[in-house]
Amino acid sequence: MTRLRRGAVWMGVWLAALFAGVAACGDDPAGTGGNGGGGNISDPATLQAIMEQLFVPAALGMIDGFDRLVVAASGGAMDGVVITPTGPNSFAADVQLDLDGDGSRESTLSGTSSGDIQTGASISITSLTNPNEPSLAGTASTTLTQTGQSTVLMDGIVGDISADPPGAGNAASVELLGGTVSLDLLTGNPSGAIDCLVTGEGATLQVLSTFQSDGAGGFEVRFTGNGFDFTVP
Numbered sequence: 001m002t003r004l005r006r007g008a009v010w011m012g013v014w015l016a017a018l019f020a021g022v023a024a025c026g027d028d029p030a031g032t033g034g035n036g037g038g039g040n041i042s043d044p045a046t047l048q049a050i051m052e053q054l055f056v057p058a059a060l061g062m063i064d065g066f067d068r069l070v071v072a073a074s075g076g077a078m079d080g081v082v083i084t085p086t087g088p089n090s091f092a093a094d095v096q097l098d099l100d101g102d103g104s105r106e107s108t109l110s111g112t113s114s115g116d117i118q119t120g121a122s123i124s125i126t127s128l129t130n131p132n133e134p135s136l137a138g139t140a141s142t143t144l145t146q147t148g149q150s151t152v153l154m155d156g157i158v159g160d161i162s163a164d165p166p167g168a169g170n171a172a173s174v175e176l177l178g179g180t181v182s183l184d185l186l187t188g189n190p191s192g193a194i195d196c197l198v199t200g201e202g203a204t205l206q207v208l209s210t211f212q213s214d215g216a217g218g219f220e221v222r223f224t225g226n227g228f229d230f231t232v233p
């Protein structure tokens with residue numbers, strides 16, 4: 001289970017970085033810490049700069065939140081986690097996260113899980129809120145199924161993350177169009193790819209996120225599209 005947890009966390013890290021990227025680009029001048037918009041997310045150079053800046057703090061915040069969620073789900077009391085059972089094998093959870101690395105948990109991730117991975121578990125992120133960007137909204141979902149002794153398949157990965165309405169100065173959105181990612185229970189690493197549509201101020205960018213080995217026992221995400229190709233962390 002530890003390695004399934006690690007694989008799932010890495011996927012969460014990627015998603016958290018996208019949420020943080022959309023929030024940074026849509027950053028509301030009226031919000032606390034707002035900077036009046038962090039740039040156009042559909043500009044490849046901006047997308048790369050944002051992912052390089054946010055990936056590691058988002059990763060650390062997500063790993064910390066997931067660790068607290070796991071302790072709370074097994075009956076322990078953890079701060080910043082609320083778990084509500086919703087039926088046999090199902091629960092809803094709210095987890096407070098520090099995704100920008102400043103030491104305070106500014107974001108709240110809410111999600112649901114139902115079923116188990118033997119027959120297929122449905123995992124949904126129902127919201128992620130960030131006070132720096134009050135208009136941040138998003139959902140994502142996937143099905144998690146154990147397909148072999150050491151393989152869990154994450155299939156039907158879809159979702160929408162947005163901040164500020166289209167046409168507004170700071171508009172930013174990421175649509176998860178679909179993808180399949182396999183989690184290796186021997187290494188704990190994900191492999192596979194997810195297709196995304198990234199929309200900024202008037203422009204749209206097709207982005208493929210590929211989860212691959214970093215060659216040193218770990219994992220990295222490669223972002224590719226028309227005229228760009230970069231890898232984080």
Ligand SMILES: [Ca+2]
Pocket residue numbers: 097098099100101102103104105106
């Ligand atoms: Ca923070």
